[in-house]
Amino acid sequence: MIADSALQTHLAALRACERCPQMQKPVVVGRAMASRILLVGQAPGDKEPQLGRPFAWTAGKTLFKWFAASLGWSEAEVRERIYFAAVCRCFPGKNPKGGDRVPATDEIGNCSHWLKREFELLRPTLVLPVGKLAITQFLPVAPLKDIIGQSFSINYRGHRADCVPLPHPSGASTWHRMEPGKTLLEQALRLVANRPEVKISVSS
Numbered sequence: 001m002i003a004d005s006a007l008q009t010h011l012a013a014l015r016a017c018e019r020c021p022q023m024q025k026p027v028v029v030g031r032a033m034a035s036r037i038l039l040v041g042q043a044p045g046d047k048e049p050q051l052g053r054p055f056a057w058t059a060g061k062t063l064f065k066w067f068a069a070s071l072g073w074s075e076a077e078v079r080e081r082i083y084f085a086a087v088c089r090c091f092p093g094k095n096p097k098g099g100d101r102v103p104a105t106d107e108i109g110n111c112s113h114w115l116k117r118e119f120e121l122l123r124p125t126l127v128l129p130v131g132k133l134a135i136t137q138f139l140p141v142a143p144l145k146d147i148i149g150q151s152f153s154i155n156y157r158g159h160r161a162d163c164v165p166l167p168h169p170s171g172a173s174t175w176h177r178m179e180p181g182k183t184l185l186e187q188a189l190r191l192v193a194n195r196p197e198v199k200i201s202v203s204s
């Protein structure tokens with residue numbers, strides 16, 4: 001496993017990133033956890049920069065509820081055992097038509113530099129992209145019903161891993177609360193719970 005100092009150095013550089021002029025600061029990063037499980041969110045909302053951690057607000061409450069039910073882990077345990085990355089690490093701002101602005105292609109490209117570095121440092125064996133924007137960084141575009149509940153072998157920039165996509169836990173989405181989403185989500189969380197990385201995290 002990698003030295004904490006390498007991760008700390010990475011996160012310090014990430015916090016200082018100013019590649020995207022339209023993105024709002026501060027950069028939101030998770031803890032320097034040397035985990036083989038990499039969770040990839042989409043982009044922080046407006047509350048996460050104030051609270052200083054990814055998934056700090058309503059979507060996070062649902063996400064941690066999913067993990068509590070499937071893995072039996074508290075929020076603190078999830079944050080200690082899974083490395084939290086994202087497609088973009090800064091709040092993109094509000095969309096004038098409502099909701100948060102979707103990051104632009106160049107911003108996603110800019111921020112993929114950090115994700116690539118995390119693959120190099122952590123060499124994750126299990127990747128959990130959360131929400132469509134995150135999922136499409138690893139898998140071809142497809143309806144959620146065709147990919148949630150399954151595990152895929154991926155190769156991200158030369159790094160092989162298994163990928164279990166999850167829907168976005170946003171309150172605005174009803175997909176995960178209605179069939180077939182509900183059953184497919186349970187299936188996906190069962191796949192995660194049965195992974196060796198999860199069992200190793202508990203015993204280490």
Ligand code: SF4
Nearest residue numbers: 017019020090110111
């Ligand atoms: S979104 Fe990513 S690449 Fe863009 S400024 Fe924030 S940390 Fe840097």
